[in-house]
Amino acid sequence: MRTLAFDSTRPILTVGAADGTRALGRKDSPADRNRGNILDQLIDALLVEVGWSRSDVEGIGLTTGPGSLTATRLGWATAAGWAQAAGIPIAGWTVPDVHRRSLTKESLSATCCIHYRGDTFLLYNLGRAGAPPAVVHLTGDAYASNPPGFLTGPGIIGYRESWVSYCGPQSRVATESDAIIGGDTLAIWAAEDLLKGISLSLMNSPLEYGLPPDFKKLPVA
Numbered sequence: 001m002r003t004l005a006f007d008s009t010r011p012i013l014t015v016g017a018a019d020g021t022r023a024l025g026r027k028d029s030p031a032d033r034n035r036g037n038i039l040d041q042l043i044d045a046l047l048v049e050v051g052w053s054r055s056d057v058e059g060i061g062l063t064t065g066p067g068s069l070t071a072t073r074l075g076w077a078t079a080a081g082w083a084q085a086a087g088i089p090i091a092g093w094t095v096p097d098v099h100r101r102s103l104t105k106e107s108l109s110a111t112c113c114i115h116y117r118g119d120t121f122l123l124y125n126l127g128r129a130g131a132p133p134a135v136v137h138l139t140g141d142a143y144a145s146n147p148p149g150f151l152t153g154p155g156i157i158g159y160r161e162s163w164v165s166y167c168g169p170q171s172r173v174a175t176e177s178d179a180i181i182g183g184d185t186l187a188i189w190a191a192e193d194l195l196k197g198i199s200l201s202l203m204n205s206p207l208e209y210g211l212p213p214d215f216k217k218l219p220v221a
Contacts, residue, residue, distance in 0.1 A: 002019050003057070004057045017047070023188055026182045026184040027183070028182070046183075055086065057086065064094055101189065138159075143166075147170055148167070150173075151171055153174075
C-alpha cells in the first residue's frame, strides 16, 4: 500500500512516503507563518523524489493534535480534502499516541510534552492510553519534584536545555531530533493501520482527537 503521511502540528513539519513497510523518503522543514505553503511544497517535493503522482497515493496518515489550532486544522484539511477527492482512507494518531507507539524500549515513566504557552506546558504520561494531562509551570517546582524517567515530544523543541536543568540528572531528555517522529515512520504506520481497517472518519473534526474534556479550562500563564 502506497501511503503518504505528515505532521503539521509541531515546530518542525515532516512529510514521508512508504510502500507498505518500506520507507521511501522524508522531507522536513521548520514551520512558520507560511506553514500551509510549506506543507504543500514538502509534499510536492517528496512525490517528485519517490516518483509518484498524487493519484498514486493509496492512503494518508497524519497526527491530529494537540498542538496549534491552526496547524491542526491545516493538517486535517489537507488530508480530508485529498481523501475525499481521491476516495482513499486516512489513518491518524494523537501526538501522545505517536510517541507511545515509538517508545517500545522506554519505561512507563516516559512523558510526552505536547504544547506550551509561555512557561506553561501540557504533558501526557505515556504509561497508558488516555492518561490525563498534567499542566506544568516551568518556573515552579511541582513537576521537578517527581520528574519522568524519560521526557520527549514537540514541547521540548527550543526548550531542551531548560528541561534538562529543570528535571535534573534523574531524567533523560530526548534530543530535539528524536522528539520528531518522521513522516516516513508515520507513513509505515499508516499502511499498517489502514491494511487492518483502522481509519478515521471524515465526519470528525481534528479537534475531537487527543484533547481532554476540560482542555479549554486548563490554566494558562
